[in-house]
Amino acid sequence: MTEFPAQPLSPLDGRYRPAVTALGEYLSEAGLNRARVQVEVEWLVYLTEHSMFGSSPLTPAEIEQLRALYLDFGQADIDWLAEKEAVTRHDVKAVEYLVRHRLSELGLDRIAELTHIACTSEDINNLSYALTVSQAVRAIWLPKLRLVLDSLRTKAVDFRAVPMLARTHGQPATPTTMGRELAVTVYRLERIALQIEANEYLGKFSGATGTFAAHVVADPDADWPAISREFVEGLGLDWNPLTTQIESHDWQAELYGKISHANRVLHNLATDMWTYISIGYFRQIPVAGATGSSTMPHKVNPIRFENAEANLELSSAILDSLAATLVTSRLQRDLTDSSAQRNIGVGFGHSLLALDNILGGLGQIDLAEDVLAADLDHNWEVLAEAIQTVIRAEVTAGRSSIEDPYALLKELTRGKRLGQAELVEFVSRLDIGDAAKQRLLELTPATYLGLSDDLVDYLP
Numbered sequence: 001m002t003e004f005p006a007q008p009l010s011p012l013d014g015r016y017r018p019a020v021t022a023l024g025e026y027l028s029e030a031g032l033n034r035a036r037v038q039v040e041v042e043w044l045v046y047l048t049e050h051s052m053f054g055s056s057p058l059t060p061a062e063i064e065q066l067r068a069l070y071l072d073f074g075q076a077d078i079d080w081l082a083e084k085e086a087v088t089r090h091d092v093k094a095v096e097y098l099v100r101h102r103l104s105e106l107g108l109d110r111i112a113e114l115t116h117i118a119c120t121s122e123d124i125n126n127l128s129y130a131l132t133v134s135q136a137v138r139a140i141w142l143p144k145l146r147l148v149l150d151s152l153r154t155k156a157v158d159f160r161a162v163p164m165l166a167r168t169h170g171q172p173a174t175p176t177t178m179g180r181e182l183a184v185t186v187y188r189l190e191r192i193a194l195q196i197e198a199n200e201y202l203g204k205f206s207g208a209t210g211t212f213a214a215h216v217v218a219d220p221d222a223d224w225p226a227i228s229r230e231f232v233e234g235l236g237l238d239w240n241p242l243t244t245q246i247e248s249h250d251w252q253a254e255l256y257g258k259i260s261h262a263n264r265v266l267h268n269l270a271t272d273m274w275t276y277i278s279i280g281y282f283r284q285i286p287v288a289g290a291t292g293s294s295t296m297p298h299k300v301n302p303i304r305f306e307n308a309e310a311n312l313e314l315s316s317a318i319l320d321s322l323a324a325t326l327v328t329s330r331l332q333r334d335l336t337d338s339s340a341q342r343n344i345g346v347g348f349g350h351s352l353l354a355l356d357n358i359l360g361g362l363g364q365i366d367l368a369e370d371v372l373a374a375d376l377d378h379n380w381e382v383l384a385e386a387i388q389t390v391i392r393a394e395v396t397a398g399r400s401s402i403e404d405p406y407a408l409l410k411e412l413t414r415g416k417r418l419g420q421a422e423l424v425e426f427v428s429r430l431d432i433g434d435a436a437k438q439r440l441l442e443l444t445p446a447t448y449l450g451l452s453d454d455l456v457d458y459l460p
């Protein structure tokens, strides 16, 4: 028997790879290591620029060569690190050795001992995660969400005046428009997107237990909190002054909570789209060459929305777990965050895949206006609400003496199917003012839409 070739366990690295490749640049182990090299290098640049510990500034050419260590980070560095970590059994120490090795190659041995000086591994790790996660959110996840929002917004506007029977509790209810319903989802997701855009990315840089102890002993005269702050903010992050060894990860819990919330709103969209397709409101555009069912040749299945549903659940499960576990660490640190954070990319990956499928699904449907119209025409009893409300207004205005209008309409309609003829006859016999009666006689389920169309103008 031939040996079975080694395979990726995660479907994100297998069949779904093309949809999530872009995330790998930031949220893979190599992406993390590149960021670690960046932080180590930028610390060297900072220290020498400020002539710390008796060093002197590097030339612009030397700085450029140093920065190339992370700007040109590639396969050779990935392999070098893997070999070194197999010996050190400490991932950040391996990065430090890589930087020292390159310094030597560049003829910069004179600053070798400044590499990682006064740092604990978490000083490097927390800044690296803040950098890579913020880049993944801003460059990959949010733009994909924006594509979904653009597609939804276009449909919300296109279908803003297309009447649709509502279904509260799954039962026929006061009509709306398809566009307005989609606008509700856009409004919700826009709010969450703004909150995600505003998320803080905190960084600490204060040594083994967050006290600047080694720093102060090595250079008692330096203003270490100010240096730490300038360094962290110089990386584009928000400074956290008060931590244990580890950054407290509250910003991560906040961010993952928001992404998870967005996932759930998207899940609601996916299941609603599935239901609309199921009742014929949307027709699926068959993909040329594709098969719906292996045995029922007629079928086109809503697999894009079903895939999204599953992946949104997985994403939220992972992100919720990260949000819960990352905010606790025994005493001044335990290492559970290290192992947990390696799954950040998995959490984002399932969400990105879902967004991709929702986008694809939205691009493969046509609104079946005839089906929506027929459904409305089969449900004239939804006008009962309109009639009883108008009678109450007429009684209040002194133009009617009908007693208990709600009970009257309940008697007429509850649990019954009524057609246009019965309702017209009922309204014609009502003791109400002429103008109100005329309004009711002109009303149909397809025109009983309130301000549905206008409300779409509230789209952000």
Ligand SMILES: O=C(O)C[C@H](Nc1ncnc2c1ncn2[C@@H]1O[C@H](COP(=O)(O)O)[C@@H](O)[C@H]1O)C(=O)O
Pocket: 089, 090, 091, 092, 119, 120, 121, 122, 245, 333, 335, 338, 339, 340, 342
């Ligand atoms: O600056 C330090 O290293 C201080 C040290 N704390 C540590 N801080 C950060 N990383 C550490 C720490 N300890 C271990 N390691 C290394 O973390 C890696 C954990 O691997 P995994 O479980 O796969 O996530 C794996 O590579 C570990 O070697 C302490 O003693 O407080």
